[in-house]
Amino acid sequence: MPFALLRYGLRRAHRPFDDIPPTPPLRQSYDVAIIGGGGHGLAAAYYLSHHHGIRSVAVLEKGYLAGGNTARNTTTIRSNYLTQASIRFYREAVSLFGTMSQDLGFNVMFSQRGQLTLAHSEATMRSFHLRAEMGKHAGTGVEVVDARTVRELCPHLNMDEGGQHEVLGGLWHKDGGTARHDAVAWGYAKRAAEKGVEIHQRTTVTAIRSQGDRVTEIVTDRGTIRAGQVLQAAGGLNGQIAELAGFPLPIRCFPLQAMVTQPLKPFLHTLVSSANLHTYLVQSSRGEIVIGGGSDPYQLASTRSTFDQKEALAQGALHLFPFLHNVRLLRQWAGITDMTPDYSPIMGASPLANYWLDAGWGTWGFKATPVAGKYMAETIATGRVPDIIAPFALDRFDRFALLNEMGATAASH
Amino acid sequence: MKRLTCPMNGPRDITEFQYLGPLRSTRAEDPSAVTRHLFYAGNPIGPLVEWWRHRPSNTVFLAERHTGTDRIIRTWLPDGSETQNA
Known part of the structure; x- marks a missing residue:
């Protein structure tokens, strides 16, 4: 593939090609x-x-x-699930993403930079220990880390020491990543x-x-x-x-709403997620901060976005990264998720x-x-x-x- | 902000309410009906009858809402057994 690209780059006459036929x-x-x-x-x-x-x-x-x-x-691409059946399945998903660009000859921009899930309570830490042990047993890269390691992995994060959402530790999933x-x-x-x-x-x-x-x-x-x-x-x-x-x-359908900010210089290497705040963030390769994901509280088949969901997501994101407060939103959307029991x-x-x-x-x-x-x-x-x-x-x-x-x-x- | 009319308290901000899911009927003696009740809820693109609760007053009631347009068609208090309320 790299040679084909090089050849294409050095060619004088560039023939356009259709990726997907009509x-x-x-x-x-x-x-x-x-x-x-x-x-x-x-x-x-x-x-x-x-x-x-x-x-x-x-x-x-x-x-x-x-x-x-x-x-x-x-x-978000990850395999830090709880049941053996799920971990086995999603672990193969992550490994297929690893070779996808080569297999398809098409750059999917897979970036395996790890996912960090934050714990703001002892109860969450306990559930993380369970998930980490289940994950290790099934062979996925997941471990519980303390607050100090969280700060090292994500130095810009607001640890909220002494506050309501103090970060006590996290679940570090080094196999996690993102793709286009x-x-x-x-x-x-x-x-x-x-x-x-x-x-x-x-x-x-x-x-x-x-x-x-x-x-x-x-x-x-x-x-x-x-x-x-x-x-x-x-x-x-x-x-x-x-x-x-x-x-x-x-199946019951709920819209899941998300949004992206204007592009910023790279500062967020890992994917960061907080279940307590119902918020997760990732910086795309274009520099935009993708912020997800608020489900509407009741069943709906419409992909309209609502202000209160955006407000809740922004609140969570600002709690984790307060310096985002002047950043503008570029796009926002909803998708219909088909939820199972x-x-x-x-x-x-x-x-x-x-x-x-x-x-x-x-x-x-x-x-x-x-x-x-x-x-x-x-x-x-x-x-x-x-x-x-x-x-x-x-x-x-x-x-x-x-x-x-x-x-x-x-x-x- | 969206509003929902509580049959006891009148129109209130929808954030005061808890969504309890679509109305379902069941018969405990029929196992397939129990499975249906637990896992198979209504999921139409159209009118759906569902349970709601007004949190501050703990009023549990029924509402009919269109899932395509999100328009609330009517709300009422349940009366009698579950099957009579649909």
Whole structure:
């Protein structure tokens, strides 16, 4: 790759190239139809076409490519979860990000600079010890650190000594990082399209027809297609799409709001997060401070932003870094998070034999983009659910085999 | 600031209220109904009937709200068993 770049740079005549081809007309039938052209759906298309030789794939996207939650998350990549099943899964996600730019020949700007979660109480410290031990057992880089180490890792942080939110210590996750969310989706789309995957933007699925326990046809506003296998990866609309397929999902939707400031000189090397203040911050490679993530307190399907959420986020950010008080906000947005009862995703089989789920990604979906795509592709190609994603099956709610990850995030829920 | 009308106290700032989630009905003797009650709540893009609590007065009541527009359609006090309130 570096040599290709060098060659391109030294060439006199620069030919422009299209990363992602325009939307072609819909064919009548495909081996695989993927509902949702976000990171997850595109990653699955990439793995199907590159690793399993399945090239007759249509990705159906209602809006534009990766314009939903792939564009609206806060790009945190980490594996400091609590249950063994989750840690194993997200650990592979982090390692796939490590080689993604090379694998795709597309710079996703993965920056593995560590994530620091702050404890403002003894109770939080105790829960961090549990998470650290569970993480070490599963082989992820996570440890509890004291206040002094926190100050060394993040010298600009307000330790609030003697105050209400005094920093007593933290959970230091050195494997944590961030990447450019758009590039992840574009990279997968580009490489999948090279192998013949068709990406249909502005194509809304309006009905899903089935016979017995098999999906036969997918009706869109641009025509009807037949598909051998179907993958649902529709982000905030997962509940509605599953309803079209004829079954309910244990999902409730809440908007998650975030914002970015104007670019500043680099001062914040690590990702900093505080569950007590419901705030996390990361400085992007452009210098902007990304501040997340406040969930609206009640169910909503609208991506409007509210002043009170912005105020709460700003309050948390100013508490941690008071010198940000004159900094201006550049952009703010909301994404619809499809929350599950146990804060873990739903992957694998559905009540229909040839219809597969990659849903319930709530506030934790971006980091899982490569690993979910990899194993959903394997599931579709082989018809068998791999071990690593088996614990995330939809039927875990009937078996009361929940994977509780409620404490493993700083978003306010 | 958004306001919600408490059936006991009239229109109040929405930050005074606690959201208790969509109305669900259950029958303890039917296991699948219990699973539904615990994990499968209503998630429409449209009108949704849900429980709210006014914190200062501890008034628990029902509200119908449109989840697409966030417009509150009506609020009322529950009366009788759970299934009669929908």
